[in-house]
Amino acid sequence: MHVVFLIYPNVTQLDFTGPAQVLSRLPGARVDYVWKTRDPVPTDAGFSVLPTATLADIAHADILCVPGGFGCTDVMEDEEVIAWLGRIGADAGWVTSVCTGSLILGAAGLLGGYRATCHWAWHDYLSLFGAEPVRQRVVFDRNRATGGGVTAGIDFGFALMAEIAGEDHARMVQLGLEYDPGPPFDSGVPEKASHETVARLSALYAGQAGDRDARIRAVATRSKETA
Secondary structure (H helix, E strand, C coil), rough: CEEEEEEEEEEEEHHHHHHHHHCCCCCCCEEEEEECCCEEEEECCCCEECCCCCCCHCCCEEEECCCCCCCHHHHHHHHHHHHHHHHHHEEEEEEEECCCCHHHHCCCCCCCCCCCCCHHHHHHHHHHHHCCCCHHHHCCCCEEEEEEECCCEEEEEECCHHEEEEHHHHHHHHCCCCCCCCCCCCCCCCCCHHHHHHHHHHHHHHHHHHHHHHHHHHHHHHHHHCC
């Protein structure tokens, strides 16, 4: 069971380290973290991770997973990475993502006609790539599995594990990892957070967005033209 995570500069580390911790406990699992080179890849948390393989090293994946992060727009514009994702995703057993990784899958033409989810602040972009946006923490549609923002990657990992190895195995791994979340605040999604909190964070995101909207729409247009 070859599990392949694409990593890239300014990836959100929990988007892939969360599900990787879970999926590494699939029976017979072998996990690779892939980028263009084996040089350290900086995450958006201020530390770097070492790839275990390069794009050129990987020709097939049983599970392909694309995490999100502030660097996702750069990846969506990277023709080399998008072409690689298209090749690997074409025959992968599972094509998956966490957070804004679903937009990268969309840019690679891998979500057209599929139900999918994403981080709430980026959710509406999914339709630009022919996906059907669904407001759920984890969404399955045939061999596509997508998780919401950041911490949803852990739930995504367990849900996918249950599909592949059965619920009994997933429950055992959950116990081994002592995954029993008890957040101190019930503020993890816009529907539960206060209006003030949502407004403050939305304003922060807007200030950081720059030309992101125009870039994503341009990628979506190109992907439709080349489909």
